Amino acid sequence: MNFSLNEEQLMLQDSVRKFVLAEYGFENRQKRQRSVPGYALENWNTMAELGWLSLLLQENYGGFNGGARDLAVVMEEMGRGLIVEPFLASAVLCSSLLQRLASEAQKDRWLPQLASGETLMALACWEGSNAFDLRRVSTRAEKCDAGYVLNGTKAVVLNGAEADWLLVSANTERGLSVFLLDARQSGVQVHGYPTVDGGRAAEITFRDVRLPSTALVGAEGMALPGLEYAVDLATLAVCAEALGIMQTLLEKTVEYSKTRQQFGQPIGRFQALQHRMVDMFMECQQARSILLMATTSWDDTVRSEEERRRAVSAAKARIGKAGRLIGQEAVQIHGGIGVTDELDVGHYFKRLTVICQLFGNSDRHLRRFADASW
Amino acid sequence: MNLTHEEQAFREEVRNFLEENFPKDIQQKARNHIPLSKDDHVRWQKILFEKGWAAENWPLEYGGTGWTHVQKHIFAEECAQAYAPEVIAFGMRMVAPVIFTFGNEEQKKRFLPDILASNVWWCQGYSEPNAGSDLASLKTTATRDGDDYIVNGTKSWTTLGHWADWIFCLVKTGGPDTKAQESISFLLIDMQTPGVTVSPIITLDGRREVNEVHFDNVRVPVVNRIGDEGKGWTYAKELLTHERTGIARVAHSKVRLRDLKKLARSTPSGDGTLAEDPIFRHKVADIELDLLALEYTELRTLAAVSTGKAPGPESSILKIKGSGIGQLIDELYLEVAGHHALPFVPEQFDMAFCGDFVGPWYAADTAPHYFNYRKTTIYGGSNEIQKNIISKFVLGL
Numbered sequence: 001m002n003f004s005l006n007e008e009q010l011m012l013q014d015s016v017r018k019f020v021l022a023e024y025g026f027e028n029r030q031k032r033q034r035s036v037p038g039y040a041l042e043n044w045n046t047m048a049e050l051g052w053l054s055l056l057l058q059e060n061y062g063g064f065n066g067g068a069r070d071l072a073v074v075m076e077e078m079g080r081g082l083i084v085e086p087f088l089a090s091a092v093l094c095s096s097l098l099q100r101l102a103s104e105a106q107k108d109r110w111l112p113q114l115a116s117g118e119t120l121m122a123l124a125c126w127e128g129s130n131a132f133d134l135r136r137v138s139t140r141a142e143k144c145d146a147g148y149v150l151n152g153t154k155a156v157v158l159n160g161a162e163a164d165w166l167l168v169s170a171n172t173e174r175g176l177s178v179f180l181l182d183a184r185q186s187g188v189q190v191h192g193y194p195t196v197d198g199g200r201a202a203e204i205t206f207r208d209v210r211l212p213s214t215a216l217v218g219a220e221g222m223a224l225p226g227l228e229y230a231v232d233l234a235t236l237a238v239c240a241e242a243l244g245i246m247q248t249l250l251e252k253t254v255e256y257s258k259t260r261q262q263f264g265q266p267i268g269r270f271q272a273l274q275h276r277m278v279d280m281f282m283e284c285q286q287a288r289s290i291l292l293m294a295t296t297s298w299d300d301t302v303r304s305e306e307e308r309r310r311a312v313s314a315a316k317a318r319i320g321k322a323g324r325l326i327g328q329e330a331v332q333i334h335g336g337i338g339v340t341d342e343l344d345v346g347h348y349f350k351r352l353t354v355i356c357q358l359f360g361n362s363d364r365h366l367r368r369f370a371d372a373s374w
Numbered sequence: 375m376n377l378t379h380e381e382q383a384f385r386e387e388v389r390n391f392l393e394e395n396f397p398k399d400i401q402q403k404a405r406n407h408i409p410l411s412k413d414d415h416v417r418w419q420k421i422l423f424e425k426g427w428a429a430e431n432w433p434l435e436y437g438g439t440g441w442t443h444v445q446k447h448i449f450a451e452e453c454a455q456a457y458a459p460e461v462i463a464f465g466m467r468m469v470a471p472v473i474f475t476f477g478n479e480e481q482k483k484r485f486l487p488d489i490l491a492s493n494v495w496w497c498q499g500y501s502e503p504n505a506g507s508d509l510a511s512l513k514t515t516a517t518r519d520g521d522d523y524i525v526n527g528t529k530s531w532t533t534l535g536h537w538a539d540w541i542f543c544l545v546k547t548g549g550p551d552t553k554a555q556e557s558i559s560f561l562l563i564d565m566q567t568p569g570v571t572v573s574p575i576i577t578l579d580g581r582r583e584v585n586e587v588h589f590d591n592v593r594v595p596v597v598n599r600i601g602d603e604g605k606g607w608t609y610a611k612e613l614l615t616h617e618r619t620g621i622a623r624v625a626h627s628k629v630r631l632r633d634l635k636k637l638a639r640s641t642p643s644g645d646g647t648l649a650e651d652p653i654f655r656h657k658v659a660d661i662e663l664d665l666l667a668l669e670y671t672e673l674r675t676l677a678a679v680s681t682g683k684a685p686g687p688e689s690s691i692l693k694i695k696g697s698g699i700g701q702l703i704d705e706l707y708l709e710v711a712g713h714h715a716l717p718f719v720p721e722q723f724d725m726a727f728c729g730d731f732v733g734p735w736y737a738a739d740t741a742p743h744y745f746n747y748r749k750t751t752i753y754g755g756s757n758e759i760q761k762n763i764i765s766k767f768v769l770g771l
Contacts, residue, residue: 129642129734131712136642155733156713193732196718196741203732262508272758324705331748335506335756336531339749341576350578350745353708354716361709363653367644 020081026344037162038200039085048117053091061111068298072240079244086159094121097230101218122163124154132360141170147213160202161192174221197354232312249330283322310372313365320362327352392456404457407739419492443676454625465489465496469542476601499529499543510554516545525592535585560606562598579742622696687767690760697750704744711737
């Protein structure tokens with residue numbers, strides 16, 4: 001068996017790694033994160049130029065036709081840099097959803113714009129109290145003469161206030177559907193805010209928003225499989241991002257324990273701490289393995305949707321467990337400095353914590369894995 | 375627990391007192407996880423002072439309550455139930471016992487009344503940037519010059535230092551040849567003295583709670599030293615073991631678990647609520663069991679203390695388990711909040727905030743709280759240090 005990266009993947013890894021090293025010093029990242037729109041436009045343009053925004057797109061849209069494994073390579077490196085650009089929101093969630101659901105005409109119009117970075121999209125598919133459940137949607141699109149009238153509220157839309165266009169899930173009389181609309185259209189009220197991990201999100205309300213029938217993405221009432229597909233792929237993406245973060249936290253913790261002196265010696269000499277860092281190391285390795293299992297399954301087109309779901313949830317449940325241990329131990333072993341805003345470790349911990357919650361926590365995915373395993 | 379009639383009556387008295395005297399606006403804030411201001415704390419502590427209940431650990435002769443350990447336990451429980459904040463420890467529970475145990479008459483008269491009445495606020499100057507758990511390696515020096523010491527150095531992790539009028543410090547007084555533990559003295563320093571500066575350390579919740587305190591040739595009268603020169607380490611250590619009772623925060627965790635279960639009952643999950651989710655229920659039950667055991671471990675410790683035994687190294691269990699349970703509860707709150715844990719909108723923590731709230735009210739503080747409270751297994755002698763204490767002094771390893 002050969003688990004090593006192919007030549008293209010190695011080049012991709014190298015280019016993201018170099019970008020992160022050159023542009024993503026921690027202080028830079030913090031400055032960017034506090035600015036409006038919360039990330040650097042020049043970085044976003046670089047990402048487009050280097051072809052990362054079209055990573056998942058088919059070749060006929062100028063894409064790289066990348067699979068889950070390619071995406072994981074990019075996301076792991078981005079995790080190491082704590083990237084704040086809206087790559088996940090636009091280039092992963094929206095790109096893969098459009099590719100899966102949209103008509104040829106819609107793809108022709110939108111995918112090149114996503115690839116070039118000139119249009120930023122956000123996916124508004126989760127609501128108030130129904131955390132990460134794609135099916136529980138109270139937003140409604142009622143049919144009218146010219147098209148649809150949209151009403152409802154979406155919660156925690158990743159990069160929702162920065163997006164030019166929104167992909168919105170809503171129920172019609174035929175069932176769950178997705179609409180694409182201008183974020184500045186009248187009746188759309190956007191309340192953007194920072195998130196605890198240095199990102200941006202928004203609460204978005206739709207009040208009698210009039211949509212032409214062309215706003216419907218794909219077939220009416222048939223959106224669920226596409227949404228699940230996009231969110232599952234994004235789930236793998238954040239699992240890979242988490243792996244990059246965990247690996248970084250492990251390295252930083254080991255390094256720190258070699259220099260931090262207490263009781264006349266580096267704290268890394270204490271066996272009690274050594275064993276815990278060994279546990280962190282093993283969790284990182286296990287996480288890498290399960291991610292490899294999941295991305296390989298994803299790219300293996302023979303597998304059924306059920307198997308795909310099982311593989312994604314296996315990765316998310318296991319990586320959630322690893323992330324919790326590694327994040328908490330990294331902070332604990334760093335001691336007081338680990339809970340300060342000044343040190344990067346705490347910010348890796350925060351992003352890792354958010355990833356553990358994002359798209360459903362370990363419990364939710366453990367349940368989904370179990371349901372698919374019996 | 376079987377309470378006597380007197381104890382039951384005491385519980386009633388405390389409950390009624392809280393009902394009538396604990397300010398409703400402060401209760402509202404605490405219930406909604408909004409950070410309290412210094413004024414909130416001072417107001418509440420002064421109310422306790424008027425009642426004679428400010429200093430539960432002090433002997434009667436200095437204005438303490440003279441309560442039994444069971445009474446203290448009942449009081450803590452009732453306060454937690456009412457969301458009343460614990461008395462800020464630095465003056466009342468940390469420096470005051472050092473002063474009345476090791477200070478002279480002059481010092482007792484000068485400092486204790488203002489601590490008791492919450493007129494003067496204190497902070498703790500033990501840790502330094504390079505002396506965290508290893509306190510004996512601290513570097514702040516106090517060099518004798520006539521009737522004064524000249525103090526130089528930096529203290530770190532000074533909780534609420536920006537609210538404090540005075541700081542109690544461990545400083546190095548011996549020459550370079552003195553053994554580390556015998557060269558440390560206990561010094562009280564007025565924060566207004568020229569050369570003292572306080573700078574904030576922002577923690578992961580984005581707030582200011584801890585500080586660095588810098589001493590640049592600060593003149594401190596020798597009369598502000600407690601006890602003998604070079605004995606500071608002994609005084610501080612003795613007090614640290616006392617600090618560890620009450621650190622389990624059992625009453626507080628019980629209330630948080632109760633509130634969590636209530637929230638879980640109205641949090642959708644799958645086709646039902648989170649409260650019906652077997653995995654979530656299992657996790658809550660697991661923590662509840664550990665908390666029940668800890669409650670009785672604390673009561674056993676209190677029982678031992680009331681028969682005259684000082685709390686021994688076993689009290690480290692209270693620190694280790696109490697902080698661990700608190701952090702597990704923090705994680706469950708994060709899970710209840712789900713994606714609503716993501717928004718970080720600090721303006722919402724202001725009582726005067728009148729914009730649209732993002733997500734349900736309880737969710738806003740869940741992530742900052744989780745991040746910030748990772749500190750509880752680090753401060754007060756990290757849990758690793760506590761385990762060393764148990765292995766050395768209990769197991770004799």
